[in-house]
Amino acid sequence: MNVQFKHQFLAVAAGLLLAGAANASQVQTRSDTAPKKPEFSRLSTAQLEKLTALKDKFNLDTAAEKAQLKADRHELFDLLSKPTVDKEQVLSLNTKMNTLKNQISDARINLLLASSEVLTPQQKEQMHDRFLLRSLKGGRQHHKFGCARGKGSCFGKQSMSKASTNG
Numbered sequence: 001m002n003v004q005f006k007h008q009f010l011a012v013a014a015g016l017l018l019a020g021a022a023n024a025s026q027v028q029t030r031s032d033t034a035p036k037k038p039e040f041s042r043l044s045t046a047q048l049e050k051l052t053a054l055k056d057k058f059n060l061d062t063a064a065e066k067a068q069l070k071a072d073r074h075e076l077f078d079l080l081s082k083p084t085v086d087k088e089q090v091l092s093l094n095t096k097m098n099t100l101k102n103q104i105s106d107a108r109i110n111l112l113l114a115s116s117e118v119l120t121p122q123q124k125e126q127m128h129d130r131f132l133l134r135s136l137k138g139g140r141q142h143h144k145f146g147c148a149r150g151k152g153s154c155f156g157k158q159s160m161s162k163a164s165t166n167g
Contacts (some may be wrong), residue, residue, distance in 0.1 A: 010159050041123055050118045058111040069100045 002058065043051070070095055079090050 041120075041126065043119075043123070047118050051115055052115050054118070055113055058107060062107050065100050065104050065107075069097060069104070072097045072100070 076093050076097065079085065079093065089142065119127070
């Protein structure tokens, strides 16, 4: 869940940045009948600095919890892989890990709340519209091995069928 939050937060921030840059120098290539995407306003330098400072503070504040969680995860797998599993010890460690996850989650929510205060009302509205559009498309699409769905770009069906037609 921690990774998912990071990706969502970075995707929103990067999306606002990239959308602003793309709209600033966008070339008119679509027809007049095609629906136009809403234009997103760019984040100011001051906003970027504040968001970066907030994220850095979050990373510093949660570094100890994240490191402990990683160590506990290794210990949990070690306990579970032993020939005889001590159920009480595993459950105790799981409770400890859940407490750490909750602390990190609370810190993440505080980061989002503080980040929201940096945005202007117009940027908040645009972000809301972007989330609504994303929910219509079924959320973010994850690509296995970092591959996009282009021709021959993955080890999937398309690249295998292309290879079989050539040879």
